Amino acid sequence: MEIERHHSQDLLRGLEGEELDRYVEERVLTTTLDKAVGWARGNSIFPMTFGLACCAIEMMSIVGARVDVARFGFEALRATPRQADLIILSGRISIKMAPVIRRLYDQMLEPKWAIAMGACSSSMGVFNNYALVPADKFMPVDVHVPGCPPRPEALMHGIVKLRAKVLGSPDQGWRERYRALGTEEVVEAPVEAPQADNVYSGSGGGTDGA
Amino acid sequence: MPDATGLELIAQDIRAADEESILDTVYLRGRATLIVNPPAIKPVLEALRGKGYGFLASLHGVDYWPEEPRLGVVYELLDMDSVDRISVKVRLHTDHPHVDSVMELWPGANHQEREVFDMFGVVFDDHPDLRRILMPEDYEGWPQRRDFPVGGEPVIFTYNEDRVPGYPE
Amino acid sequence: MSTTEYPVAGTDAEEELLTINMGPHHPATHGVLRLLVKLEGEIVRDCRPVIGYVHTGIEKTAEDKAYWKAIPVVERMDYLAYYFNAMTFCMAVEDLLGLEVPRRAQYLRVIHLELNRIMSHLVWLGTSALDLGAISMFWYCFREREKVLDLFEQSSGQRMHTRYIQVGGVFEDIPVGWVEKVKAFTAEMPRRVDQYAALLDRNEIVLRRLRNVGVVDQETLLGLGVTGPLLRASGNPWDLRKASPYSAYDEFDFRIPVGTVGDNYDRFKVRLAEFYESVKIIDQAIDGLPEGPFITEDRKVALPPRHELSTSMEALIHHFKLVTEGFRVPPGEAYAPIEGPRGELGIFLRADGSAKPARVHMRDPSFVNLQAFPHMVKDSYIADLIASLAMLDPVLGGIDR
Numbered sequence: 001m002e003i004e005r006h007h008s009q010d011l012l013r014g015l016e017g018e019e020l021d022r023y024v025e026e027r028v029l030t031t032t033l034d035k036a037v038g039w040a041r042g043n044s045i046f047p048m049t050f051g052l053a054c055c056a057i058e059m060m061s062i063v064g065a066r067v068d069v070a071r072f073g074f075e076a077l078r079a080t081p082r083q084a085d086l087i088i089l090s091g092r093i094s095i096k097m098a099p100v101i102r103r104l105y106d107q108m109l110e111p112k113w114a115i116a117m118g119a120c121s122s123s124m125g126v127f128n129n130y131a132l133v134p135a136d137k138f139m140p141v142d143v144h145v146p147g148c149p150p151r152p153e154a155l156m157h158g159i160v161k162l163r164a165k166v167l168g169s170p171d172q173g174w175r176e177r178y179r180a181l182g183t184e185e186v187v188e189a190p191v192e193a194p195q196a197d198n199v200y201s202g203s204g205g206g207t208d209g210a
Numbered sequence: 211m212p213d214a215t216g217l218e219l220i221a222q223d224i225r226a227a228d229e230e231s232i233l234d235t236v237y238l239r240g241r242a243t244l245i246v247n248p249p250a251i252k253p254v255l256e257a258l259r260g261k262g263y264g265f266l267a268s269l270h271g272v273d274y275w276p277e278e279p280r281l282g283v284v285y286e287l288l289d290m291d292s293v294d295r296i297s298v299k300v301r302l303h304t305d306h307p308h309v310d311s312v313m314e315l316w317p318g319a320n321h322q323e324r325e326v327f328d329m330f331g332v333v334f335d336d337h338p339d340l341r342r343i344l345m346p347e348d349y350e351g352w353p354q355r356r357d358f359p360v361g362g363e364p365v366i367f368t369y370n371e372d373r374v375p376g377y378p379e
Numbered sequence: 380m381s382t383t384e385y386p387v388a389g390t391d392a393e394e395e396l397l398t399i400n401m402g403p404h405h406p407a408t409h410g411v412l413r414l415l416v417k418l419e420g421e422i423v424r425d426c427r428p429v430i431g432y433v434h435t436g437i438e439k440t441a442e443d444k445a446y447w448k449a450i451p452v453v454e455r456m457d458y459l460a461y462y463f464n465a466m467t468f469c470m471a472v473e474d475l476l477g478l479e480v481p482r483r484a485q486y487l488r489v490i491h492l493e494l495n496r497i498m499s500h501l502v503w504l505g506t507s508a509l510d511l512g513a514i515s516m517f518w519y520c521f522r523e524r525e526k527v528l529d530l531f532e533q534s535s536g537q538r539m540h541t542r543y544i545q546v547g548g549v550f551e552d553i554p555v556g557w558v559e560k561v562k563a564f565t566a567e568m569p570r571r572v573d574q575y576a577a578l579l580d581r582n583e584i585v586l587r588r589l590r591n592v593g594v595v596d597q598e599t600l601l602g603l604g605v606t607g608p609l610l611r612a613s614g615n616p617w618d619l620r621k622a623s624p625y626s627a628y629d630e631f632d633f634r635i636p637v638g639t640v641g642d643n644y645d646r647f648k649v650r651l652a653e654f655y656e657s658v659k660i661i662d663q664a665i666d667g668l669p670e671g672p673f674i675t676e677d678r679k680v681a682l683p684p685r686h687e688l689s690t691s692m693e694a695l696i697h698h699f700k701l702v703t704e705g706f707r708v709p710p711g712e713a714y715a716p717i718e719g720p721r722g723e724l725g726i727f728l729r730a731d732g733s734a735k736p737a738r739v740h741m742r743d744p745s746f747v748n749l750q751a752f753p754h755m756v757k758d759s760y761i762a763d764l765i766a767s768l769a770m771l772d773p774v775l776g777g778i779d780r
Contacts, residue, residue, distance in 0.1 A: 060521065097432045124365065137363070318602060320750055321746060322746075
């Protein structure tokens with residue numbers, strides 16, 4: 001009993017009383033909220049209408065009747081990167097196209113995910129030559145789907161994997177994987193806007209507003 | 211395809227106008243080829259067009275490395291009435307790869323000449339818009355020449371990412 | 380070019396051209412085509428395609444592979460016409476080798492080529508109708524496309540890029556039950572095309588979007604090197620399957636659909652009519668499918684059958700030689716043109732006597748046909764630019780290679 005108490009005390013980093021209550025309240029609320037957000041995100045990803053080469057034709061098939069991607073809530077394809085969460089790199093990426101893709105990826109709002117579909121965008125596949133570049137070299141990729149081209153079922157498998165990942169953990173961890181910590185996009189508040197503390201200081205009691 | 215005799219007759223007709231225009235004729239496995247002196251390419255193609263070969267089916271570059279002259283430009287002409295094909299070839303040295311553009315005769319040569327320029331560095335004189343077409347405009351080198359490396363990059367997997375030069379950390 | 384007088388926006392002083400950039404990421408460009416469009420109000424005054432965004436260097440890669448290993452690479456150029464790409468490559472190699480292809484192989488090739496043509500046109504119809512706003516067509520067409528791909532999968536094991544056609548014949552004989560499935564498909568397909576026609580061809584919106592839009596006359600098209608349905612829509616019945624029959628096309632009875640005006644509607648109708656003709660060719664080829672070997676008996680070029688490997692030393696040597704080095708092709712050059720779904724698909728192949736090609740160049744119809752696009756859209760509305768591009772049916776993988 002004593003050990004257990006010590007253990008939990010250890011977990012709570014020595015917080016007691018009112019501080020402990022607040023700590024628990026905040027954590028419990030955030031984790032469940034994150035889970036709910038992850039659940040919502042994972043079931044309604046908006047992929048971008050973006051085709052590159054052979055794989056794009058197989059990518060179009062997943063919207064078709066046989067492998068219906070709408071079962072997972074992915075059917076709302078967006079033509080603009082600003083409304084999309086997911087970019088599927090469907091085909092070979094030439095050195096001429098790579099800056100364009102990077103720009104499209106940068107225009108997508110966070111959280112965003114990327115699937116490299118097919119051998120070409122993952123590793124340049126059969127054409128390892130002067131004209132191509134793999135997607136990993138210029139942008140983070142969450143799921144690689146092998147195949148040349150992958151069947152629609154294979155892409156579905158990749159999408160379901162991505163969905164499980166989004167549902168399971170809100171932090172995608174790609175910044176850590178690609179050693180890109182500190183590259184988060186931070187939208188600075190306009191100078192004349194009222195400070196967060198002034199508006200909400202009444203109830204929250206000094207949460208940092210994150 | 212014209213047969214071997216037909217090819218010689220065509221060559222004879224063209225030579226009558228300009229003795230120096232046709233360097234050689236090749237007839238191999240049913241394929242008739244006229245090898246043309248580069249400065250005379252336009253009059254020769256014009257004459258062939260007059261003979262009924264009115265459709266430029268294709269235009270492509272070849273690199274005959276290590277033979278000299280190294281570069282070649284091949285014009286595949288087609289006679290749509292008698293369904294007859296003839297190919298015309300010019301050979302160019304790499305130190306002066308210049309040949310006249312045939313866009314005046316066939317506007318459709320535009321993209322194909324630009325592609326040959328892009329891939330082999332053959333300059334088509336009087337082409338109105340000779341820029342790279344497939345490679346980025348700031349690309350250096352002529353990628354489909356035989357002495358240009360195929361290229362490629364090491365693929366990064368998790369097991370070898372630390373060994374890839376330039377990878378962070 | 381259209382002769383219609385379009386109203387000009389604004390007064391003379393306000394008239395100015397606006398250059399906008401469409402693509403390379405644009406949902407209606409059928410790939411990664413980039414268009415620089417000069418607009419005067421809503422009217423396109425000039426249009427310049429910028430290409431190269433999926434340039435893959437396939438021609439260079441093919442030079443680095445043995446002849447029979449280059450087939451899968453070449454197939455990936457025009458990714459909606461993979462059988463055609465493999466076919467022209469194999470035809471050129473057979474030309475250089477002086478190889479005779481068995482009749483059964485020729486018939487199997489024709490069946491697959493025509494199935495591929497149907498598949499390619501289905502993708503064209505689905506995506507084009509999508510561009511015109513008829514989204515349901517997309518699902519109907521992809522439903523039928525899946526059926527064709529099932530047939531491909533059964534005969535070769537892959538849905539796309541099957542590498543079924545190979546030098547000397549085809550990769551494998553058709554499996555049991557395949558013929559019945561093809562027959563069921565060809566029995567169903569004409570009815571489906573009737574349904575597509577009923578949905579689109581009597582639709583006032585589609586007709587208004589297509590009729591008398593993007594008219595280009597025959598002479599301009601010929602000067603630009605345009606072939607295929609685009610040229611046939613302007614009234615020129617040029618089709619290599621008829622003009623210089625290759626493979627076994629001279630043994631079948633089919634017609635060449637041609638248009639009269641050369642507008643987008645004719646392009647649409649010509650392709651729609653080609654569905655029926657392809658079905659007719661497949662039916663005849665299936666009914667008349669001759670018995671015999673599906674690949675040449677020449678062991679220097681084709682792999683020996685599996686069962687020979689365990690009994691014959693010679694077969695083992697041939698197998699080893701083919702798999703490690705490949706076969707050598709005597710020096711020479713060949714140009715092999717065939718009629719692809721988009722026009723004349725030709726290959727220029729130079730052999731230098733080694734086991735690898737010295738130069739592979741594909742004359743892709745999309746690449747050449749794209750030059751007609753500025754002529755199609757000049758002085759038309761920008762909304763019609765999308766329709767014209769859809770009816771041009773470019774495949775960017777073929778354009779950029």
